[in-house]
Amino acid sequence: MPRHLHLPELLSPAGNWECARAAVANGADAIFFGLPRFNARMRADNFTAEDLPELMRFLHSHGVKGYCAFNVLIFTSELADAETQLRELEAAGVDAVIIQDLGLARMVKELAPGLRLHASTQMTITSPEGLERANTLGIDQAVLARELSLRELERFQANDKPEVPLEVFVHGALCVAYSGQCLTSESLGRRSANRGECAQACRMPYEMIVDGELRDLGDKRYLLSPQDLAAVQEIPRLIELGIRSFKIEGRLKTPEYVAAVTRVYRKAIDAALADKDLSEIITEEDRYELEMTFSRGLYSGWMHGVNHQELVGAYYGKKRGYYVGVVRSVARDAVELEEIPDHLKNGDGVVFENLQDTNNEQGGRIYGQQGNWIEFQHGRLRTDLIAPGTRIFKTGDQALDQRLRQTFQGDIPLRKKQPLDLIISGKAGEPLIIQVKGQAVNVASSIMLEQALQRPLTLETLQNQLGRLGGTPFELGTLELHLEGNVILPVSELNRMRRSLVSADLKFIGSAPIQRPASSRTVTQMLAEVGSQVPTKSEAADAAPTLHILCRDQQQIEAALETGVTHLYVDFEDVRQYADAVKYVKENSSSSIYLATPRIQKSGEAGIFKLISRAEPHGVLIRNLGAIAFFRDAGIPITGDFSLNVANPLTADFLKQTGLERLTISYDLNIDQVLTLLEGAPPSWFEITLHQHMPMFHMEHCAFAAFLSEGTDFTNCGRPCEKHKVRLRDRVGMEHPLKADVGCRNTLFNAVPQTGAQYFNGLMQTGLRHYRVELLEQTKEESTRIIRTYQSLLASQRGGEDIWRDLKAQSQLGVTRGTMAEAI
Template sequence: MPRPVHLPELLSPAGNWDCARAAVANGADAIFFGLPKFNARMRADNFTADDLPELMKFLHSHGVKGYCAFNVLIFTGELADAEQQLRQLEAAGVDAVIVQDLGLARMVKRLTPNLRLHASTQMTITSPEGLELANTLGIDQAVLARELSLRELERFRATESPEVPLEVFVHGALCVAYSGQCLTSESLGRRSANRGECAQACRMPYEMIVDGELRDLGDKRYLLSPQDLAAVQEIPRLIELGIRSFKIEGRLKTPEYVAAVTRVYRKAMDAALADQDVTQVITDEDRYELEMTFSRGLYSGWMHGVNHQQLVGAYYGKKRGYYIGVVRSVARDAVELEEVPSHLKNGDGVVFENLQDTNDEQGGRIYGLHGNWLEFQRGRLRTDLIQPGTRLFKTGDQVLEQQLRQTFQGDIPLRKKQKLDLVISGRPGVPLVIQVKDQTIQVQSSLPLDQARQRPLNLEVLQNQLGRLGGTAYELGDVELHLEGEVILPVSELNKMRRALVHAVSEAPSTEPARRPFSTEHVRAMLAEVGSKQANTSPAPDAATLHVLCRNQAQIEAALEAGVSELYVDFEDVRLYADAVKHVRDNSQAHIYLATPRIQKSGEAGFFKLISRAEPHGVLIRNLGAIAFFKDAGIPVTGDFSLNVANPLTADFLKQTGLERLTISYDLNIEQVLDLLHGAPAEWFEITLHQHMPMFHMEHCAFAAFLSKGTDFTTCGRPCERHQVRLRDRVGMEHPLKADVGCRNTLFNAVPQTGAQFFTGLMQAGLRHYRIELLEQSREESTRIIRTYQNLLAGQRGGEDIWRDLKAQSQLGVTRGTMAELV
């Protein structure tokens, strides 16, 4: 392949020191890590601020960069702490920060000019249009959504926006939901994925309820648990597409995992750059290491587009390991296999598959191998529970683990040494002087040079003695001699000078490019400027406005009948939008806003055009690409919750794009909401008071995967149009599953939530725009809910009264919502 202008980097995860060492020792060009606060893997060991100087010195001495994951939403009251952490990172020489929050991104560019800004995959950049909008923040690198195919990645090269280096994930666990768009942990357990506290609900078992009946899916129970990504074969094509950074997931993984995966991908990248066939270079032993260190099954993910029959195997949600074979027969403390692979040995850990309950499986370490028989410790196995035909997986290989540990234990050789070009001068009677060329660093001998009677110093002798730099970060470069006459110096003195020179060079100030002066600005100055670039806004009206989101025609009728003046419409089939707009215009004075899809990929701007041609009063914007499309369309636009507005700096940035209002992020509790309203004009905002929380939003289509044999929308037969589906969780709650116009699925919380009890405080803070979202309610149910909240806004009913009433009316009850503060 043509050699890329910029060599791609291999970016490895580091949850602790051992992982960092494993990454460096096995060929990473950069690592990413987190601190105890503000990162999306709070359960990792993580580094501390005190670790940073030593960590960065270690990395830079090996020619490796360090990126800090700062990839969570930042609440208003945390902005000062975020500023302090940014300054610590900059002072320690961290190369870049990986950021989700748009307001934090603004802080990086203004307050810490020596930190590169990388847009996290949590920023949900799925299209060139979205990248163009994000690039107005001045990002230096963008981590794209995992759900993009090679064909979709190719379209980023054709964008006319300024080139931004692109980064993609190539290996590791896949989130079933779009990063930055998963509210499951927040909705079910008050543990927000946007705050680094993902509870991994996608790895839990679910049952599928189809049209009210339990659907028998056999042993498939992990309906939302994807296989792990392994794109090692796609490396050559990704390099051709100009991808700059290849990212390995795994800050919660072991150092052995980091070592193995980094080594294999380093091998693949080097082979591709050398025009070697990666399919031949990557061996079965390499694939074995990838599976053994961690695997739920390895798959190419979305690299070749959606394949709903392959992405989610649905048989298990945890590490499975390497497939060994099938049990032929069983004896006490032993099993016979149909065939024994050559790599199987004493001490290996194995597990016998039990798809009925993957948390209750037989397994242990092999004590003996005799032909096709595996022997185990006496009494270790309940062999009566193991049937012929059971599949066996290898879960532990102590020899491999030791080999991997050895790669990062002890001194780690430097991959690239700094060359020392030297100028050497002297004459009899004065010391020998060795100077680093073009620098002020020099050393001189403690003894004067003597006149040589035999074997005078020459280039060969000096290169031999001064070139002995093994075990250091340096190697000898060019040597320029300026000796007068034939002189001599003891070898022991030359050795002393070599050691002194190495010490002087290592202690000298860095020769890296000059750093920019540290900024003297503070975030409080940025907060004081919030709203300064906006046109003057009129004071908030006294009366509150109720906005109702409808998902079908019956709900629209209920809203119009109730006299609702502000409607949002969110249909699966956007072709019906024009008729909905005409109906509302012909039969009411209400304003109708049409909702965009939550995700927009390259080539899907046609959905935006359909919305525009329907001539609504406005648009409900749900992604960065839609902002870019409607920015100059001359139509009012409101930003939805999916834009993740959590602080005034984010709000101010989005307001400058032309959004008239912003829906407050669902990650905020009431105290954080009030902080936001006090930090920016309250008339900018809207809040959702009643809804079924949209939890998972995913490219994976469970309708196609389990109700058809089709791989995508062209072959699935669209069961989403014929069936009502719910996913039943472990506690018996049946969560509604819906498909959107892009065939993406959203799983909604079965239990509605209300923030009615906070209405009075929100009104006192100046908030005047309130929303309720309908889901599957009938016309009559919709009318009752709308009337309830109209009475709340009119002051005719109190929030606690509504809470009790809704709880009594709903078969499932009602939660107090994510705004409720933790007790």
């Protein structure tokens, strides 16, 4: 197989036209943007379908690519509109779409093959195994999870397996939860992050309740708000690892932010490619610009592994800016600093830190300076609320903003060179042939290739000689080598061929949209193929419903068996107890027991899969893409959990073909959307959760270690998760249970359980027969009561409305009607 050489791509965000211009002017190789529908940043200005032709002409004329973020789950009723948008993107010459939904990914390949398919970070690709599963969709680039370290990225072997270029985030806001796995906004506010409506609950203050008592954490209130990612110093190593695309977060940010961050990372990438020392290239002024344009504190994220003491500062959840210094004394309308930094000037905005209430802080623009005193306009600042020792941060720099705006105002010069993607072939006794991929241009050597006794032509040699394109409108792109044996050619001849190549009739990227053949296939045809497998309602009417109970401890298992439950899921924090649980169930009942995998699987964690397999369960509840092949190939029955995000028949059909016997319907769907899904695919494929505490945040960040220990990770934290029962209290007083899993990842569960019991009869009429109840912290007695309640529902002995009211009356926390009742 030919080996590819990928030059790194700098990918910048564009929430509007100004941001797109800022990205292009400051060195982006590509931008990503969204349309008003179907993107994960609905609050951005976004572009319209009418903007697309002009946008793509602008980008392509500057040698820049445009990727459209199409990175949300797609409901069944929306598939036709999604098809229309895909065709509009393809017709406008958009280069790629960034996709979360597996069914939509299938549509891209079948309906709009001219678009490149990029797997979004919302797909939660965290391991080579997960990437391999996603790649069966034919993806052209994969955006990996932000939570991967350099060491974990190395295991993807991007240099040795370049078939799927890899993309990673290098700068911007960090979600505390895994992308595609955060249900917090939906659970608390009916605004789904998987639908582009994240309410940023991670940026809100929380209190920690430990064993029933409020834990004093001092001024730390923002327990789930990470610092912002800044991986500029990691650029050289990421290039070494073969990472193809470096992504900057920020479609909700200003054009000044886009300009500054793009400029700094362009500088870093170019320096790294030239083997220059970044510590000398990236200056304090560069760091100042990164801090000033937006920062909650800059940190390397997970690049160097987990550090629970540093990732989340916990003092604030909003922009902080550049640190100025400390107050020495105060006077009316003026403040004395211990030292005045050189960059501080009149007109700059500053804020005086108030950790007791970060939403009520003093601040304003500097009106004048005398010595170490900074003065403010009369009456604009209450200095009586500012104490000596208060820290000051700079939040605004008008001169910097003006300088950054100047970079993208007016005409933007053509900066970008056309990449030349070359195919090189030949063997001893024949000429070397260099062909330009996608163009009818090739150059043959005037000297025959000879067998090399030493120093044969290598990828590095060809890259070095053919890459010397300075002074031309071109730059070296990818190289495909098809050389037979070890051959040699004089360097002088390679140089001649390079000169001949650039003087040939090469076509530069034009301003017109690229014309691509349209597909005659439609989403209606795709849905009909899935729908043809749906049995008639009369065929499924006689089957009895099955109740599946998910247990999280031994007492709950005992309660399930004593109430006659025949289908159990077991999800223990300590998977070493799985073997004993399986043995207990098999010795005390004829019930089946399925063991749950973790939500996240990283390279090197396959030992957990082996442990589950050795426990010899009847089946496995699959929660990540990377687990499917392992258990399927082991011959163990597998059911897909909610975390696989099944929202439409096309996604369901794809996952069923992987070997999953059933699929849990996504928690993003309301009852109408569930019913529509069940009309479009066989109900026997599905299972629905009727009762649960919604798993809201699922995160690499461990709040146990961060705030109940001084440890940086599981090796030195002392495992407080095993010693304490912890809840996080939100602003309205709800205390949400916090749990750790086998990988030390935390899940914050909604304090209030939800039920879909009132929709049971309607679901039964569709032919759906598999229903789940998930227990969390219930005692054996409480578990028994809940199980018997739902057994009576399935036996038609009680109605759903009656159950809802009954559980609400008997439960200390109460029961909501659940997210199924609300449209997202």
